[in-house]
Amino acid sequence: MQNSEQGRVRKQRFQQRLNVLHVSTLHRRLKQHLPAAFNTRWTRRHWIHASLFAMIGALVATIVPGFSNAIDTPLSSHATLPLPLPPLAPGQSPYSLPTDTWHTLRIKSGQTLSSAFDELGIPSTVMHQVLQHPGTKAALTRLRPGAEIAFDMPKSGELRGLRFDRDASHRVELSLAGDQVHEKVSTRATTTRTVVTSGQISSSLYVAARKAGLTPAAVATMTDEIFKYDIDFDKDLQPGDRFSVVMDETWREGERIDSGDILAATFTTGGKTYSGFRFERGGKQAEYFDITGRPLKKSFIRMPVAYSRISSTFGARRHPVLGRMRMHKGIDYAASSGTPIMAAGDARVQFVGNQRGYGNVVILDHGKGYSTLYGHMSRFGKLRTGQHIDQGTVIGYVGMTGLATGPHLHYEFRVGGQQRNPASVTMPPPTPLAGAELAAFRAKTSPAMARIQGMEKLLYADAGAGGKAQPEAKRKGRG
Numbered sequence: 001m002q003n004s005e006q007g008r009v010r011k012q013r014f015q016q017r018l019n020v021l022h023v024s025t026l027h028r029r030l031k032q033h034l035p036a037a038f039n040t041r042w043t044r045r046h047w048i049h050a051s052l053f054a055m056i057g058a059l060v061a062t063i064v065p066g067f068s069n070a071i072d073t074p075l076s077s078h079a080t081l082p083l084p085l086p087p088l089a090p091g092q093s094p095y096s097l098p099t100d101t102w103h104t105l106r107i108k109s110g111q112t113l114s115s116a117f118d119e120l121g122i123p124s125t126v127m128h129q130v131l132q133h134p135g136t137k138a139a140l141t142r143l144r145p146g147a148e149i150a151f152d153m154p155k156s157g158e159l160r161g162l163r164f165d166r167d168a169s170h171r172v173e174l175s176l177a178g179d180q181v182h183e184k185v186s187t188r189a190t191t192t193r194t195v196v197t198s199g200q201i202s203s204s205l206y207v208a209a210r211k212a213g214l215t216p217a218a219v220a221t222m223t224d225e226i227f228k229y230d231i232d233f234d235k236d237l238q239p240g241d242r243f244s245v246v247m248d249e250t251w252r253e254g255e256r257i258d259s260g261d262i263l264a265a266t267f268t269t270g271g272k273t274y275s276g277f278r279f280e281r282g283g284k285q286a287e288y289f290d291i292t293g294r295p296l297k298k299s300f301i302r303m304p305v306a307y308s309r310i311s312s313t314f315g316a317r318r319h320p321v322l323g324r325m326r327m328h329k330g331i332d333y334a335a336s337s338g339t340p341i342m343a344a345g346d347a348r349v350q351f352v353g354n355q356r357g358y359g360n361v362v363i364l365d366h367g368k369g370y371s372t373l374y375g376h377m378s379r380f381g382k383l384r385t386g387q388h389i390d391q392g393t394v395i396g397y398v399g400m401t402g403l404a405t406g407p408h409l410h411y412e413f414r415v416g417g418q419q420r421n422p423a424s425v426t427m428p429p430p431t432p433l434a435g436a437e438l439a440a441f442r443a444k445t446s447p448a449m450a451r452i453q454g455m456e457k458l459l460y461a462d463a464g465a466g467g468k469a470q471p472e473a474k475r476k477g478r479g
């Protein structure tokens with residue numbers, strides 16, 4: 001249950017990040033150039049990567065079921081993201097004979113349940129009868145675009161049965177007789193396999209990743225989470241760069257229906273190989289670490305507001321409201337009102353409320369004498385004093401409460417209670433894994449790394465230890 005809770009929290013943070021992405025003018029501009037089919041959140045982002053290079057062709061290999069058994073250390077199981085189920089073709093259920101009275105309807109984006117029933121001319125009274133059957137309404141309203149519902153209709157408008165997938169492993173079939181609704185649930189076995197996959201970029205990361213069988217969510221984990229501190233995915237990528245990923249996949253009836261979190265990943269760019277391994281430290285949410293056990297995440301993110309510009313730096317200036325020379329003991333980020341503000345680091349919430357000049361202000365205590373302050377907010381995120389929050393949590397929204405001439409975030413970085421310039425202060429390094437945790441981490445990550453290296457050696461000529469090109473020169477003895 002803890003896993004699903006973590007999954008929920010992760011999804012929520014993910015959503016917050018997406019909302020942040022949405023305010024970017026870059027994305028707004030791109031949207032206009034894209035065909036309608038690409039106007040979904042993920043493809044829009046990946047289109048950026050897709051357009052990086054001209055198409056040349058890609059070398060990709062996937063180690064499929066069978067190989068994964070070679071990974072002897074079981075890597076942790078994780079929450080997964082749902083993918084569309086295979087088509088509900090007639091005759092697929094063991095409970096129904098193939099007939100030609102089944103009509104399969106694919107849920108379109110934004111389509112309501114009643115419009116789906118309408119489309120087939122089913123009276124609303126029948127729809128309500130179906131929805132009143134226990135569990136049906138919840139399951140049907142959860143269906144995502146692309147999901148399918150099969151209707152058994154011998155005659156137009158006359159509904160005899162209904163079939164849909166409640167989740168990855170349960171298919172529900174309802175049959176209607178008079179005002180009675182009968183339910184049959186068939187269980188479909190699923191298996192989880194750990195797979196290794198690799199791709200080399202020739203046209204774009206997106207293309208290579210899709211060929212390697214990575215979902216858009218997995219690509220986003222690589223670009224926005226694991227490697228975002230080391231690689232600038234909008235500038236650094238070159239043809240020939242490559243990645244390898246170890247991840248769990250859920251299979252059913254010979255078909256991959258779901259993929260889980262990335263357990264391990266490497267990315268080789270500019271002759272350097274970066275790696276990230278997923279690990280849960282001391283009951284906290286899983287994070288990614290490098291091969292030595294150092295967190296990839298920095299202690300503090302550089303900008304607490306994405307896609308903003310610095311409108312006032314740290315130092316002496318004439319105060320825009322008070323009109324006299326004064327030290328500006330923070331950095332101002334101009335952004336439109338309502339832009340989400342993120343916690344710069346993992347923290348305990350020290351203060352949420354109103355203070356004269358600052359207006360709506362949040363103060364976060366990061367431990368070891370470090371704290372950050374966020375002023376002029378239009379409103380707060382869901383926070384209470386004393387609460388522990390993760391880096392990147394949305395703590396509030398840009399506004400102009402207090403002494404402000406326009407919407408901006410006033411950000412202060414304090415060391416030992418004194419405001420310091422975050423641009424020049426040396427940030428504390430994150431605490432690496434040690435002791436028993438480091439041992440557990442190594443036991444988990446070394447088989448995954450060995451698989452990745454083994455595979456890269458097979459695929460790429462220059463893949464030596466650490467991903468660097470290895471000269472063929474043999475060590476020469478004396479004489």
Ligand SMILES: [Zn+2]
Nearest residue numbers: 330331332410
């Ligand atoms: Zn300021």
